[in-house]
Amino acid sequence: MIGAIIAEALPSSKQTLGLALHAAAGVLLAIASTELIPRVVIAKPAWATMFKSQNMPRTKRFLLLAAFIIPVWLGATLGYWGLRGQADLPKLIVLAFTTGTLITAIAEEIIPEAHQTQDTNWSILTFIGSFALSILFSYYIK
Numbered sequence: 001m002i003g004a005i006i007a008e009a010l011p012s013s014k015q016t017l018g019l020a021l022h023a024a025a026g027v028l029l030a031i032a033s034t035e036l037i038p039r040v041v042i043a044k045p046a047w048a049t050m051f052k053s054q055n056m057p058r059t060k061r062f063l064l065l066a067a068f069i070i071p072v073w074l075g076a077t078l079g080y081w082g083l084r085g086q087a088d089l090p091k092l093i094v095l096a097f098t099t100g101t102l103i104t105a106i107a108e109e110i111i112p113e114a115h116q117t118q119d120t121n122w123s124i125l126t127f128i129g130s131f132a133l134s135i136l137f138s139y140y141i142k
Contacts, residue, residue: 008061012052018117019126020050025110026130032102034135
């Protein structure tokens with residue numbers, strides 16, 4: 001949500017897109033590596049282990065942004081009710097699948113698209129900064 005609001009404020013360019021994708025990759029990698037993977041690794045047994053550039057009107061973009069809440073809420077709700085009261089193994093299997101999906105998206109989609117723009121020191125700092133901020137927020141939320 002914050003990233004979409006920042007993207008609305010910045011001019012649309014390939015460099016802005018590259019920075020945004022680096023930031024998204026940093027956040028996703030931070031979540032996967034610090035929150036999800038450690039929970040999956042403890043499993044026993046171990047085997048369980050952007051529309052602005054298309055000239056879309058701003059109102060439509062914000063409606064689509066708001067619509068992203070629906071699958072997140074639906075997935076969280078279904079996950080909660082479906083896994084509530086289950087043993088740890090089914091929960092860890094779903095967590096491992098989600099982690100793998102995030103890492104696949106980072107490695108195959110987000111980072112390659114981010115590198116289609118000219119990398120600068122800002123790209124690296126954005127990636128590292130978003131990773132560090134995600135870990136910091138995660139630490140203080142606990």
